[in-house]
Amino acid sequence: MTTGTDMAETATNTVMAITDDVRERILAEPDVILNDTDLMRALVTANERSMGSNIVDLRGIAMERLEARLDRLEDTHRSVIAAAYDNLAGTNQIHRATLALMEPADFVGFLRVLGDEVAGILRVDAIRLVLETRQDPRNEALHKLDKVLRVVEPGFVDCYISDGRNRAARMVTLRQGAPHDARLYGNGADWVQSEALMRLDLGAGRLPGMLVLGAEDPHQFKPSQGTDLLTYFAAIFERALRRWLA
Secondary structure, three states: OOOHHHHHHHHHHHHHHHHHHHHHHHHHOHHHHHOOHHHHHHHHHHHHHHHOOOOOOHHHHHHHHHHHHHHHHHHHHHHHHHHHHHHHHHHHHHHHHHHHHOOOOOHHHHHHHHHHHHHHHHOOOEEEEEEEOOOOOOOHHHHOOOOOEEEEOOOHHHHHHOOOOOOOOOOEEEEEOOOOOOOOOOOOOOOOOEEEEEEEOOOOOOOOEEEEEEEOOOOOOOOOOOOHHHHHHHHHHHHHHHHHHO
């Protein structure tokens, strides 16, 4: 007949046997335990259960808070690294686009590079250079230069950027949604779902211009994005365009 004492001894021996079985490895490689988050959490939980429900384990609470803070720091670290890589990639794109604009030997070549090579580098679906003129914007000679160029009446640029509202146009404006004027992309251009609008100052005595980047992706250009790189590109583009208009 088995007594209570015998059962207790058996349980104790079983525990000792389990402990002896893993004791050497734990002593030899303690870092394996310490570096295993799930295992450490299980040990802390077991320790809390052994203390009973009436005891508050401040050390356990502190560990949970430290774990949560570590997780947030790791997420932030990954986000910062990802943003740095994105910024570096964006900087390289702008530099390559800038160098491409310096290659053409005439204005027609400049427009073609803008519509083909630069559009590919910047990964946009459409580029339009908008110039205001006091001549009749329906003049066919003005439209034969290139498909990238759009000539419009005075006041169009600021009105398009501000979306008809009474406010000053910024140098770079990012927005989502289909364009409100078919003159930029032609009829049926609802596929354009986001735009980057760069207002161009072409110098004293000249009407302003605008460089438009259109994308099918509605999230490619959003008002919440930074505009530093596009502001730099617009400044470089202004200077290049002034040279051709001089």
